[in-house]
Amino acid sequence: MTNIAHAERDHALLSASGAHRWLHCTPSARLEATLPDTTSESAKRGTLAHEIGELKLQKVFSGLTARKYNATLKKFKEHDLYEPVIDQHTDMYLEYVQKIVHAFPSPPYVAIERRLDLTEYVPEGFGTGDCIVIGCKQLHIIDYKNGQGVPVPAENNPQMMLYALGALRAYRMLYDIETIHMAIVQPKVWDQPSEWSIPVADLLAWGESIKPIAQKAFNGEGEYVVGSHCGFCRARNTCRARVEQLMSVEDKAPMKPPLISWDEVGDVLRRAEGLVSWYNGLKKLALAEVLKGGNVSGWKAVAGRGSREYADLDKAFEHLKANDIDEAVLYIKQPLTPAQLEKELTKNVYKELLEKPGHIISKPGAPTLAPADDPRPAFSDQIKPEDAFRDPVGS
Ligand code: SF4
Structure with missing residues (x-):
């Protein structure tokens, strides 16, 4: 078992967590490497949650003494970013792993926080599998995610598939493995983990198919491709390809709404996705630059709206x-x-x-428009015409 302090983990140029990005936009990894890596508070909280999850698994599966466990957990709970919900969520993670382990007829092999060599598929690639369980020709790989903003499904997830390839490489000599089961435990988003299984032969074929793409990404070659994968790219606010794509929406703006078809509405919405968050992110960057004494043509920093507070x-x-x-x-x-x-x-x-006593009534959320590939099921109820927005194209 290899144990790595989460905050001190190195990052590969082609990280498994960024694979969905560099597989689509091959030059992105080299571009990102030129930009500062700022760790957000929620990412730091995620690191803390991972450490607590790891500790809980170690207590159950690696014989960590109760004394060491309690002392370390106490320390984690004193952390500024600790919140009680982390305890509940990491319990859910532990319970899920226990459920998998107990389903085996005899105790399976369990690895916690195993560093995985991905270099057979990705130049200089490595990653860390949160939890790996092997037995009866099955390999389970389980990933804990603390985030709540973006749901991460396990199906066809390149990060999980790369981890699975790394786990296969590590354990194939020792165990006969036929099927890989992947699961993402993301308690802030889903009550149940997202699960997906793939035969080993299919996973290996996928691994072969990405080798040339990974090499291109490692070399920083290829076209910049804008898409939903830009969301967490370090270059997302200043990437020229993205800016040009976002700004090109303006070309459509002079059209009078009644003249555009629903197909065009779909196209404009797709192109404008992320426009507001991109604009806010760019403004934040420009403000930081101006406050540092830099010059952003046509802009200056001014005092924002003040507030009042009690002296005591x-x-x-x-x-x-x-x-x-x-x-x-x-x-x-x-x-x-x-x-x-x-x-x-x-x-x-x-x-x-x-x-249970019926004091809570669950009401469905108001319908919201989402891209066709959004993992949530389509809202099936027909809305009465009088309740719908009137003439959304022409208003
Ligand atoms: S913002 Fe999007 S298009 Fe630009 S480098 Fe990043 S992933 Fe590629």
């Missing part, structure tokens, strides 16, 4: 009460929402006290 809240309120201001005026008492209560009470208590 306790003193201020004591003063108000001493001057006969009623407490009812000073405080708002309002119930927590079901989502907030679930977070406060933990999932199980919330289920027991609120869901």
